[in-house]
Amino acid sequence: MSAPRLKPGVKLRDDPVRGTILLAPERFLSLDETAYAIVQRIDGRRNADAIAEELAQEFNADPADILADIEDLLNQLSAQGYIAR
């Protein structure tokens, strides 16, 4: 899989009212702590493996478990049109 990137017009925000969100035309998606940590690393350069490795180190967890979470989230974001891969 190639490195995911946010589609044009999609922005990550820490909003004082709504918390961490992914903002897109006419809609937004609330992100929990894990999702926020993943989306922060979506930059068009890092692929899912690279993101999993970083998060495994940061949270001292098994990269395989984290990779599964990342794939689930990326699939969801892609289907909803927030990211391209």
Next chain:
Amino acid sequence: MKHPPPLGILAELTHRCPLQCPYCSNPLALTKPVAELSTQDWMHVFDQAAALGVLQLHLSGGEPMARTDIFDLVAHAAKMGLYTNLITSAVTLDADKTRRLRDAGLDHVQISIQGVEAARADRVAGMQSAAVKKRAAMRHVTEAGLALTINAVVHRQNLDEVDALIDLALAEGAERIEIAHVQYYGWGLSNRAALLPTRAQTMETTAKVEAARQKHEGRLVIDYVVPDAYAERPKACMGGWGRQVIVVAPDGRAMPCHAADTILQLDFSNVRTRNLADIWSNDAAFNAYRGTDWMPDPCRSCVRREIDWGGCRCQALALTGDASATDPACALSPHRAALNGVEAESTALPPPFRYRKFGG
């Protein structure tokens, strides 16, 4: 009474427009340019919106590019942290203006189209060569790296193009297309006999849109605004009165919906003289149909009362004469008969358009 802040503010910068679409969402009585808010007034509104917790600013009209201060307005809104969306006919949007908007901080552009086949589309728009100019503008937007949404209003005279509309959006690199049936109040209601599709056409369109949505998942977001002339349940108009959006009209009146001034017993506060946060929380017009306390039965006791929020107040007024009546778009409405016979209009020969214009 404390209300969650609105998600968006719809700034109708002007009612001037080079197009004359017969279903325009602007009121029949258009605001003259001399009465429009100034650059400073609008910037002040954007400051207040950001402070109130608004996320998204929709710059609309009329045609927002008719405002020569549009670049300054975008820059100011972006500086305040608002997500900025330009809703435009795009017939005056050249490559240079598009880059200037991007550099000012614009996030997203919505371009309206009236159809795919140019001559037919231009006839609906009431402007020659509009369709060709719009196609060029779409390329300027994507080449500038801006997010593009295509807005297509559909009716009996272009419904056969619904698949072609979706293909156009894909071909032009749009991330999203909004396919919206005409809403029948104001200009749309006065042109209903020329625009309303048959029930069969409507159902067929809905099925096509659903199929296309699955087919293009991940590539194109397809938002669909359903027609409610043939619906069983009403739509949650504006996401509920005073729940998600503030509309500011060109002359500064703040309203829960762009058609709300058809409800003559409501007085609207003006952003020139009253703070936006105060209007949002305390204005009588914003509280008139907010929540569920105002509802008559069958809405009041309905399990869907916090799903559809009672439907559309302007439609209730237009069809029953009473803005607090149950929306006739609901099959449970005692006023359902107001929609009886409406389908007969859709099978008769369509009359000529009454085009949207000042004094029209």
